[in-house]
Amino acid sequence: MFSLDLLLDAVVIGVLLGCFYGAVSLGLSVSFGLLDVPHVAHPAFLVLASYAVYFLNENYGVDPLVAGLVITPIFFLLGLTAYRLYYETFEKRGSDAAVRGIAFFFGVAFIIEVLIILQFGVDQRSVSASYIGKAWRLGDIRIPYRLLVAFAVATVLTMLLTLYLSRTFMGRAIRAVAQDQEALRLMGANPIKVKQWAFGIATAVLGISGALLIIVSPVDPTLDRAYIGRTFCVVVMAGLGSLGGTLVAAIILGVAESIVLTLFGASWAPAISFAMLLAILAVRPQGLFGRRS
Amino acid sequence: MSKRVSKPGSISRRRLLASAGAAIAASPLGANLLQAQAAPIKIGMSMPQTGGLAGGGKASLLGIEIWRDDVNAKGGLLGGRKVELVVYDDKSSASETPAIYSKLIDIDKVDLLFAPYATVPTAPIMPMVKQRGLLLIGNFSFQVNSKVGHDMWFNNAPWGPADSWATSYLDIGQKAGGKSMALLSADQEFAQNLAKTAREVATKRNLPIVFDQAYPPNTVEFSSIIRALKATKPDIVYVASYPPDSTGILRAVNEIGIGDSVKVFGGGMVGLQFGAVMENMGSLLNGVVNYNTWLPEKSMYFEGTREFFDKYTKRAVEAKIDPLGYYLAPFGYASGQLTEQAISAVGSLDQKALAKYLRENTHKTIVGPIAFSADGERKETAVLQAQFRGVVDKNIEQFRSSGKQVILFPDHLKSGELVAPFEAART
Numbered sequence: 039m040f041s042l043d044l045l046l047d048a049v050v051i052g053v054l055l056g057c058f059y060g061a062v063s064l065g066l067s068v069s070f071g072l073l074d075v076p077h078v079a080h081p082a083f084l085v086l087a088s089y090a091v092y093f094l095n096e097n098y099g100v101d102p103l104v105a106g107l108v109i110t111p112i113f114f115l116l117g118l119t120a121y122r123l124y125y126e127t128f129e130k131r132g133s134d135a136a137v138r139g140i141a142f143f144f145g146v147a148f149i150i151e152v153l154i155i156l157q158f159g160v161d162q163r164s165v166s167a168s169y170i171g172k173a174w175r176l177g178d179i180r181i182p183y184r185l186l187v188a189f190a191v192a193t194v195l196t197m198l199l200t201l202y203l204s205r206t207f208m209g210r211a212i213r214a215v216a217q218d219q220e221a222l223r224l225m226g227a228n229p230i231k232v233k234q235w236a237f238g239i240a241t242a243v244l245g246i247s248g249a250l251l252i253i254v255s256p257v258d259p260t261l262d263r264a265y266i267g268r269t270f271c272v273v274v275m276a277g278l279g280s281l282g283g284t285l286v287a288a289i290i291l292g293v294a295e296s297i298v299l300t301l302f303g304a305s306w307a308p309a310i311s312f313a314m315l316l317a318i319l320a321v322r323p324q325g326l327f328g329r330r331s
Numbered sequence: 332m333s334k335r336v337s338k339p340g341s342i343s344r345r346r347l348l349a350s351a352g353a354a355i356a357a358s359p360l361g362a363n364l365l366q367a368q369a370a371p372i373k374i375g376m377s378m379p380q381t382g383g384l385a386g387g388g389k390a391s392l393l394g395i396e397i398w399r400d401d402v403n404a405k406g407g408l409l410g411g412r413k414v415e416l417v418v419y420d421d422k423s424s425a426s427e428t429p430a431i432y433s434k435l436i437d438i439d440k441v442d443l444l445f446a447p448y449a450t451v452p453t454a455p456i457m458p459m460v461k462q463r464g465l466l467l468i469g470n471f472s473f474q475v476n477s478k479v480g481h482d483m484w485f486n487n488a489p490w491g492p493a494d495s496w497a498t499s500y501l502d503i504g505q506k507a508g509g510k511s512m513a514l515l516s517a518d519q520e521f522a523q524n525l526a527k528t529a530r531e532v533a534t535k536r537n538l539p540i541v542f543d544q545a546y547p548p549n550t551v552e553f554s555s556i557i558r559a560l561k562a563t564k565p566d567i568v569y570v571a572s573y574p575p576d577s578t579g580i581l582r583a584v585n586e587i588g589i590g591d592s593v594k595v596f597g598g599g600m601v602g603l604q605f606g607a608v609m610e611n612m613g614s615l616l617n618g619v620v621n622y623n624t625w626l627p628e629k630s631m632y633f634e635g636t637r638e639f640f641d642k643y644t645k646r647a648v649e650a651k652i653d654p655l656g657y658y659l660a661p662f663g664y665a666s667g668q669l670t671e672q673a674i675s676a677v678g679s680l681d682q683k684a685l686a687k688y689l690r691e692n693t694h695k696t697i698v699g700p701i702a703f704s705a706d707g708e709r710k711e712t713a714v715l716q717a718q719f720r721g722v723v724d725k726n727i728e729q730f731r732s733s734g735k736q737v738i739l740f741p742d743h744l745k746s747g748e749l750v751a752p753f754e755a756a757r758t
Contacts, residue, residue: 041562044558044559044562047555047558048555048558051552051554051555051558052555055551055552058551058552151381152381155381155385158651159386159389159607159651159652160380160381160385160386160389160652161386161605161606161607161608161652161653162386162574162575162578162602162605162607162608162611163607163611164578164611166724166725170582171582171585171586171615172585172586173586173587180586180587180588182554182582182583182586182587183586185552185554254551254552255551255552255575255578255579255582256575256578256579256608256611258383258386258574258575259381260381260382260383260423261575264548264549264551296552296555297555299546299550299555299556299559300555300556300558300559301559303544304518304544304545304546304547304550304556305518305544305545305546305547307546307547307550308547308549
């Protein structure tokens with residue numbers, strides 16, 4: 039069944055959904071894309087942030103987005119600590135650091151999952167806010183407010199992070215360490231401290247992304263498993279380290295998924311998105327917006 | 332070496348103790364005491380404690396544990412043998428259960444087996460259990476024995492004959508004037524089994540299926556699917572979904588709308604029976620007609636039901652699990668009652684004799700009388716179809732009173748009439 043109305047709906051929802059995917063992938067774009075850290079615990083931190091937002095919303099009535107801002111500094115510190123641990127135990131020990139790093143972050147993800155279960159139990163949790171469960175009418179189209187919130191926040195977050203990385207001293211240092219760690223060291227800077235700071239920023243972003251996650255849909259302690267493939271897919275498709283590219287790649291993924299779900303049958307959606315990833319990697323191995331090394 | 336000789340007419344202390352010991356051991360009480368010390372009755376199972384099915388698994392296990400504590404407080408079974416549960420976490424994964432059940436049988440040497448909660452983890456152990464000729468009390472799986480044909484399988488779930496679920500829902504929809512059906516199902520075994528029977532029943536009734544989609548697990552956003560479904564203007568919408576998806580689907584329905592043509596919406600949405608989900612969804616649940624297993628309506632109380640929920644409510648809070656526990660917990664308890672009655676009647680743990688007893692008798696439980704048909708499923712369906720009414724946001728206590736989920740099916744448990752169309756029932 040095909041109609042222009044349905045196609046238009048699918049594109050609009052796809053763009054909004056894509057922005058949400060972009061927001062939850064942004065932190066990974068820094069930690070994996072720029073720093074080359076195999077951060078498979080990224081979605082677990084994301085879910086942890088969602089539970090922190092849930093806690094503040096449920097017990098103190100804090101709006102989920104405000105709660106996301108409140109936990110941002112805590113997640114920054116968490117990121118600093120996690121990177122230091124990873125560096126001391128794995129990265130500085132040698133060439134197979136990446137492989138062992140994956141084991142480290144899988145361990146971290148598992149610990150986070152167990153801690154959430156111990157504290158909150160295994161049931162699904164969600165938050166309440168005036169913009170959840172309602173939709174904006176635009177002619178015949180109805181757009182869920184929660185997706186509009188995700189769209190707005192993702193756009194602002196990407197802009198702020200891009201500005202930070204391109205306009206501030208520390209931001210430029212992070213880009214420099216991503217390109218040539220040794221050159222930075224020769225200039226008297228400590229690349230490990232820069233990387234630690236960057237990892238802190240990547241984790242702090244998860245505070246807001248976690249808020250979006252629980253605004254868009256309820257969470258449970260094992261939800262991170264559903265986002266590992268999706269977030270890595272977005273970051274790799276974008277090209278490692280490209281923040282703007284992350285948002286665009288996420289929108290392409292969201293629109294493709296939405297059109298397939300609406301017009302071609304729901305079972306095809308995951309196959310189409312991963313087929314797109316493979317096709318892009320075949321044509322441009324560096325991703326859509328990555329530079330050739 | 333000196334020999335200690337007792338004087339005639341007198342009894343030494345040692346002989347007194349020995350005689351008393353022998354007398355007690357020879358008496359029924361003594362035999363029981365010795366047996367109780369020697370061997371508890373071990374019931375083995377895997378149960379999801381982590382992963383997507385953990386919410387249900389934990390509530391189900393608590394129901395079984397309450398039965399174990401009750402039966403042990405009464406002195407145990409077979410004249411004093413205590414019941415012991417041997418439980419492993421299967422992490423909600425089908426790949427874990429075969430190894431766990433091999434260990435339960437060969438290493439732990441349990442006396443009896445209970446199946447894990449849910450269809451997906453149970454399905455892979457069915458051939459092994461059949462091959463070894465073991466009794467298995469099923470735990471809310473759907474149609475896992477239909478192809479295996481194990482004659483020592485007894486499912487505690489109230490599903491009944493395979494097509495009764497779809498039949499009861501479509502009956503309600505057609506009585507409300509429904510002339511076409513949309514089918515939306517999760518792409519996994521349980522939901523696909525439901526969808527298959529719904530398709531078959533609809534075909535038999537010449538009910539056109541205007542939308543039939545299976546969505547993949549981990550679908551995040553359902554707006555697009557609901558919009559496509561709405562465009563087909565169905566009268567009856569039958570949804571077979573798993574917990575995270577049920578919430579997403581209902582949210583999308585609320586935001587996008589489903590159209591005035593829809594008379595009934597729901598049917599097989601797993602998750603809308605769990606306290607936390609019901610509390611989260613609140614008023615979005617209104618109007619949905621969905622399956623359930625136990626509800627606090629007058630018709631649902633049997634001997635022991637109230638006492639069970641008194642105990643469950645206290646322990647669930649401490650264990651941080653579903654505070655209502657309607658869906659699974661009383662059926663976990665009933666699994667224990669089935670076993671208890673069979674063991675008491677047979678007088679041994681002989682699995683063939685226990686299976687024969689379970690197949691040939693009707694059993695009294697806190698969820699009502701249970702009788703099994705040849706395939707090990709309930710002889711008559713007792714699965715409920717109920718409509719959410721007058722639910723408000725963020726209030727879990729409201730679900731403890733009657734009237735919030737009005738039972739529409741089966742007739743002998745009915746507590747009200749359908750409000751239709753769906754949009755009218757939402758307010």
